[in-house]
Amino acid sequence: MMLLQMFFWLFITLLLYVVFRRLYQLLPYPFMIPVLTCTVVLVVVLTSFDVSYDTYFSGGQWIDALLGPAIVALAFPLYKQRKLLNKFKVEIFATVVTASLLGILSGYWLAVVSGYNEMIVSTIISKNVTTPVAMEVASMTGGQPAFAVIFVMIAGIGGAVTGPWLFQLLGISNFLGIGMAFGGASHAIGTAKALEYGEREAAISSIGLSLCALCVSLLGPLLLKWIS
Amino acid sequence: MKPQGIKVLQLMSSRINKYLIISLQIGFLFGFYLVGGYLQKTLALPVPGSVVGMLILLIGLYLKWIPIQWISQGASALLNHLPLLFVPVTVGIMQHLDFFSGKSLWLVPIVLVSTWIVMGATGLLGQFLANRKEWDR
Incomplete structure (x- = not known):
């Protein structure tokens, strides 16, 4: 049965x-x-x-x-686009830091202004990164890992669904802009969407998702301590 | 009659071969995932094991320790169906449906607005920087 x-x-x-x-x-x-x-x-x-x-x-x-091996498999587009990544390494670094900082600060600010408690605030700052990292950051900062999963999903699916409209509205058509926006704001679900745009967008998105995960896991707890 | 039979057999065996190669390569990628998870745990790294595994594979490819042919078909198969792989986890939201009632519901637009801020600003900055680089050349 x-x-x-x-x-x-x-x-x-x-x-x-x-x-x-x-x-x-x-x-x-x-x-x-x-x-x-x-x-x-x-x-x-x-x-x-x-x-x-x-x-x-x-x-x-x-x-x-198969999700774990699939994330490992993102090394494949990264390797194939290595010349591109090497060429734009400064731009990638700048956009990764921007995406991580904005994700943390805007989440923090919006939740505080709306009057949510510390638990929600600590959980919401890591919503733009992949689930295991968001859960880890949440538990490190006194947040709630189960809520982290929900926020990460809303950021992922919400970003993948509304991204194309947002890009049209703001006139974003460049591969670096699109790739990094998907990877930085909507992690792996955004990267799955970026694959539809092309291999360059996917490579930028994959590098964005991994570097933002690293960046947020380091910056999130630090910033939270400083600003609160 | 006979040549046609052989042709069908050849076609079938090449099909089976292809799936066998894909399965083997996914198994190989799974190995990187396990190693990444192990390293993440023992070294208490701040990134998930799958990302660690991805970085190890990337280094291996860069240094030519791993030929790209060892992973290309398996990796393409997984990435082609990446959206499917999220479904079992996202269905987990059914355990938290009560979250979407009452005060917590307001967190949904908050998360969305924050996501748009990140997407919009990062997208515009990325586009600006990439274009500037192209003009400079």
Whole structure:
């Protein structure tokens, strides 16, 4: 029974992905990205049939296990675009620091102004980086790792969905701008979106996501101590 | 009749070969992930194990210790389907649906606005700096 459930949810996830990926190709609106559509459908199905997340994850974990190697695989576009990265190393450094600082400070400021407590403030500053780092920063600074996961998801999916509109609005069409905006603001989910734009955007986005993770994990706790 | 049968067999075996290569290469990438995780834990590094693994692989590729052919097909397969790999984690949001009611709900626009600030400013700065470099040449 357990085994059957496992295979069932694994199969359903794969099936939904295949269907929604095809649908996204037919209707390429930003809000149709498969991460969002698949997640929404699965959450609705699971909650309406009263299936627990643990039951779902017994099947989902087989897909989740590939996420780590996939992040490792980002070395591939990075290596292929090494000349580009080398050429723009100063620009990359400047934008990484900007993205990390703005992510921390704007999150901090908006949460403080809205009257949220210290726990929320400490958690929100790391929302622009990849989940394990955000959770780590949250627990280091007295935040709540479970909330960190939610913030990271909103920043990731929200950024991947609204990014294309924002770029149009601000007239951003350059690969360095687009790549770093996705990697710096929406981490790995943004990088998955940047892959749609091209290999140069993806390479910049991957380097952005890794360097911002490093930068925020070092700067986040420090800045929080200074400004509060 | 016979040549056609052989052709189909050849096609099938090349297909199977391709999937075998992809699986082996993903296994190889998984090794880097494990090593990265181990290093992250033992050295208490501030970045996740997967990013450590990525950096090790990148160094290996740079120094030509690892030929690009050892990972190219597996890496492309994983990156082509990167959105799928996030789904099991993001579905975890169902455990926190009560978060989206009451006062916490306001945190959603806050996170979005902060994300737009980062995206907009970083995008504009990146574009400006890249263009300036192109003009200088």
